[in-house]
Amino acid sequence: MLSNTILxxxxxxxxxxxxxxxxxxxxxxxxxxxxxxxxxxxxxxxRETEIKxxxxxxxxxxFRFSLRLKEANELIGYAELNGILWPHRTGxxxxxxPDGTKWGKGYxxxxxxxxxxxxxxxxxxxxxxxxxxxxxxxxxxxYESLGFQREGCYREFLERDGKRHDMYLYGLLRxxxxx
Numbered sequence: 001m002l003s004n005t006i007l008x009x010x011x012x013x014x015x016x017x018x019x020x021x022x023x024x025x026x027x028x029x030x031x032x033x034x035x036x037x038x039x040x041x042x043x044x045x046x047r048e049t050e051i052k053x054x055x056x057x058x059x060x061x062x063f064r065f066s067l068r069l070k071e072a073n074e075l076i077g078y079a080e081l082n083g084i085l086w087p088h089r090t091g092x093x094x095x096x097x098p099d100g101t102k103w104g105k106g107y108x109x110x111x112x113x114x115x116x117x118x119x120x121x122x123x124x125x126x127x128x129x130x131x132x133x134x135x136x137x138x139x140x141x142x143y144e145s146l147g148f149q150r151e152g153c154y155r156e157f158l159e160r161d162g163k164r165h166d167m168y169l170y171g172l173l174r175x176x177x178x179x
Contacts, residue, residue, distance in 0.1 A: 006118050007065065009110030014065035014079055014118070017055050021066060021075050025051050027098075034098040037136050040158045040167070061086075063118070067097065067111050076102045079115045081123070089126035091119060103138065112146055120174050127173055133158065134166040148172045 007014040017025075028034050029046040036043060046054075058064050061084040067077040077097035084091040093115060097108050119125045130148070132139045144150075148170040157167035 006122055007114050008070065009114055011070055011105075012076075012107050012110045012114070013068050013070050014111065014114050015068060017064075017066045017075075017078075022048060022051050022055075024075055025055075025078075028096070031098055033100075034096065036160060037133065037139065038094075038096055040133075061091075063123075065115075067095070067107070069107070076107060077111070079111050081115060081119055081125075081128075084123070084125070089124065091123070091125050091128055093119070093128050093130045108142055109146065112142065116146070116172070116177060117179075120177055125174070127171060129169065129171045131167050131169055134168060135160075140168070143170050146172070147176050147178050149176075 026046060026048060029051070032043045055064075059082070062080060062082040064080045064082075065078060066075055067079050068075050076099060077095065079096075080094040081091050082094065093112070095108060095111055095115070097103065097111075116128060119128055128148075129151075130143065131154075132143065149172070150168050151171045152169040154167040154169070156164035158165055
């Protein structure tokens with residue numbers, strides 16, 4: 001029997017974005033800490049038209065989900081599978097929970113488990129990968145707890161506040177996945 005919980009956990013659900021989400025996403029893109037964990041590009045606030053374009057013009061090889069608390073239906077982040085190479089069955093993962101008050105509650109882990117379940121069971125992918133900056137210890141700990149293995153290091157990949165930082169490549173094969 002198929003499980004009907006591919007995109008939901010005990011506390012979270014991965015779903016679609018609605019128009020009311022745009023203002024919150026604009027706030028996230030204006031937050032330096034959030035953007036420094038997500039992107040190597042310099043922090044630059046985004047306009048409403050840019051956010052709408054990001055939501056509306058999702059490439060065919062991208063599966064982008066809102067991340068909401070089940071009980072309150074509150075948007076707390078997003079999760080994404082992208083860069084999928086279908087002949088090789090590989091794809092990239094991204095997750096963001098910008099609000100620090102939502103950290104440490106297991107929401108990120110639940111969201112990643114849902115995204116991995118979706119990738120392996122629904123999309124039939126073989127390999128998932130992601131990158132993370134060396135200073136993002138919280139994310140590295142999460143990925144390693146889910147079975148991702150650090151496979152490489154882009155040494156001194158970016159400079160922030162006058163210091164060089166590495167970017168790590170993590171990977172997880174379907175056979176290594178802890179269901």
